[in-house]
Amino acid sequence: MTRPLSVGIAGLGTVGTGVLTMLRENADVIAARAGRSIAVTAVSARDRTRDRGISLSGLRWYDDPVELAADPAVDVVVEVIGGSDGPARALVEAALAAKKPVVTANKALLAVHGAELAAMAEQTGVPLAFEAAVAGGIPVIKALREGLAGNRLSRVTGILNGTCNYILTVMRERGREFTEVLHEAQKLGYAEADPSFDVDGIDAAHKLAILAALAFGRPVAFDAVYVEGIRQVSAVDIAFAGELGYRIKLLGIARRTDAGIEARVHPCMVPLSAPIARVDGVFNAVVAEGDFVGRVMLEGRGAGAGPTASAVVADLVDLARGRFTPVWGAGSGALSDAPSVPMAAHVGAYYLRLMVVDRPGVIADVTAVLRDAGVSLESMLQHGRSPGEAVPVVLVTHETGEAAMRSALARIAALDAVLEEPALIRIETA
Known part of the structure; x- marks a missing residue:
C-alpha cells in the first residue's frame, strides 16, 4: 500500500484550519484523486491555547515554523502564515533548502521574493506550488501555466480583490459613498480593520505581478506594477459611469506590447457589455487572451477558508501524483527578459x-x-x-x-x- 503523503501546516488561521478541515472531511475523494491519502501530521502556529473549532490532537506542534521544515516525517510544507518577510519567508526558504516541496497561499511573498524563491526551487529540484495565492478557489495559476501553455498570451485582466469589488458594487447599487460602504464592509468581515492593502490596490498588485510572470514567462516584477486604489472613486462618478454605459471596477491589467510588458492596477470604466463588468460582490474574475484559444474567463470566490483551502489541496494532490512544473512555467534559462513599460507610456x-x-x-x-x-x-x-x-x-x-x-x-x-x-x-x- 502506498504511504500517505505527510503534510505540515504552518499557520492555523482561517485558511490553515480550512485546509485541515477539507483534508479530513473529503479524505476519501482526495485519496482517490491523489492516488494515496494525504494526512496532516504536524502544525505550527503562535498560540497553542486558541480554540480553532477543530481537533489538533495527535499532531506534532512547533512554535517555530522553521523547525516544522526540519521535521524528517514531514514530506510537504504548507505555508499559510502570510506576509512578504518574517516567519513565512524563513519557513519557505528553510523548506526549499531541505529539499521539501512547498505549497503556499502567500501572494505577497511570491510577488516580492518570487524570483529568488523560484531560483532556490529550481536549484534544489523541488516544487514550489501556489495555486491559492491568486483568486482563491479559481484555478487560474493552473490555467495560465498548464491549460494555456501552447498559447502566446497577449493580455491578462482581472478583478483580483473581493473587498474592492464588494465596495464598488454596493456604492453602485445603493448610491452610497466610499467611506460609508467601507465601514459596512469592515463590520461584515469583508474588509480588514486596516483596509489599506485592499483599497489602495496593493493586494491586487501582488496578484497581478504573479499573473504577469506566468502569462509572459518572465521573472516576477512587483516593483514594475503601477498601483492606484479606489479611495477617490465617488458615488457621482459611479452614477455618471452608468449613464455613459460603463461600470467602474478595480482591475489588474498585464499586457504584452511592442515595447515590453505593461502591468497596472487602477479603477477602470468597463463597458456594460463586457462579461467582467457583471462580476459583482466579493467575486473575482480573470480574463486571459491567447493567440489560439482566444479569450477565456474564469470567475469565482477569490478568498475565504473554503475556496483558498480548495486551491491548497489541489496543489497537494498534484504533488501526491508527482506532477509539478517550473514556478513560472519554464526554467530560468528560458524566461523572457522583456522590459517593463512605465505607466507614462x-x-x-x-x-x-x-x-x-x-x-x-x-x-x-x-x-x-x-x-x-x-x-x-x-x-x-x-x-x-x-x-x-x-x-x-x-x-x-x-x-x-x-x-x-x-x-x-x-x-x-x-x-x-x-x-x-x-x-x-x-x-x-x-
Missing part, C-alpha cells in the same frame, strides 16, 4: 470629471488646455445650469497618452474655476 481613453463654477468661458478654458496638450474629446456631459454655483462636468477623451493627460490635468486643476481635484478614471474597452 500608456495610451487609452479617459473619463475626466470636474467640479467647476458655472459661468461663461469655463468649458472653453478647459478644452483649450486639452487642445494644447494634444488631447481630443469624444463627448461632454453636463446636467442643467446653476449660474455662479458648482456643477459637475464630465469629459470623455479619445485615445491619448498618459503623459499628455497628466500634464493637461495639472493645468486644469490650476484653473480658478475648478473647485476641487479633478477625478480621472481610465476607460478599458475590453
Whole structure:
C-alpha cells in the first residue's frame, strides 16, 4: 500500500484550519484523486491555547515554523502564515533548502521574493506550488501555466480583490459613498480593520505581478506594477459611469506590447457589455487572451477558508501524483527578459470629471488646455445650469497618452474655476 503523503501546516488561521478541515472531511475523494491519502501530521502556529473549532490532537506542534521544515516525517510544507518577510519567508526558504516541496497561499511573498524563491526551487529540484495565492478557489495559476501553455498570451485582466469589488458594487447599487460602504464592509468581515492593502490596490498588485510572470514567462516584477486604489472613486462618478454605459471596477491589467510588458492596477470604466463588468460582490474574475484559444474567463470566490483551502489541496494532490512544473512555467534559462513599460507610456481613453463654477468661458478654458496638450474629446456631459454655483462636468477623451493627460490635468486643476481635484478614471474597452 502506498504511504500517505505527510503534510505540515504552518499557520492555523482561517485558511490553515480550512485546509485541515477539507483534508479530513473529503479524505476519501482526495485519496482517490491523489492516488494515496494525504494526512496532516504536524502544525505550527503562535498560540497553542486558541480554540480553532477543530481537533489538533495527535499532531506534532512547533512554535517555530522553521523547525516544522526540519521535521524528517514531514514530506510537504504548507505555508499559510502570510506576509512578504518574517516567519513565512524563513519557513519557505528553510523548506526549499531541505529539499521539501512547498505549497503556499502567500501572494505577497511570491510577488516580492518570487524570483529568488523560484531560483532556490529550481536549484534544489523541488516544487514550489501556489495555486491559492491568486483568486482563491479559481484555478487560474493552473490555467495560465498548464491549460494555456501552447498559447502566446497577449493580455491578462482581472478583478483580483473581493473587498474592492464588494465596495464598488454596493456604492453602485445603493448610491452610497466610499467611506460609508467601507465601514459596512469592515463590520461584515469583508474588509480588514486596516483596509489599506485592499483599497489602495496593493493586494491586487501582488496578484497581478504573479499573473504577469506566468502569462509572459518572465521573472516576477512587483516593483514594475503601477498601483492606484479606489479611495477617490465617488458615488457621482459611479452614477455618471452608468449613464455613459460603463461600470467602474478595480482591475489588474498585464499586457504584452511592442515595447515590453505593461502591468497596472487602477479603477477602470468597463463597458456594460463586457462579461467582467457583471462580476459583482466579493467575486473575482480573470480574463486571459491567447493567440489560439482566444479569450477565456474564469470567475469565482477569490478568498475565504473554503475556496483558498480548495486551491491548497489541489496543489497537494498534484504533488501526491508527482506532477509539478517550473514556478513560472519554464526554467530560468528560458524566461523572457522583456522590459517593463512605465505607466507614462500608456495610451487609452479617459473619463475626466470636474467640479467647476458655472459661468461663461469655463468649458472653453478647459478644452483649450486639452487642445494644447494634444488631447481630443469624444463627448461632454453636463446636467442643467446653476449660474455662479458648482456643477459637475464630465469629459470623455479619445485615445491619448498618459503623459499628455497628466500634464493637461495639472493645468486644469490650476484653473480658478475648478473647485476641487479633478477625478480621472481610465476607460478599458475590453
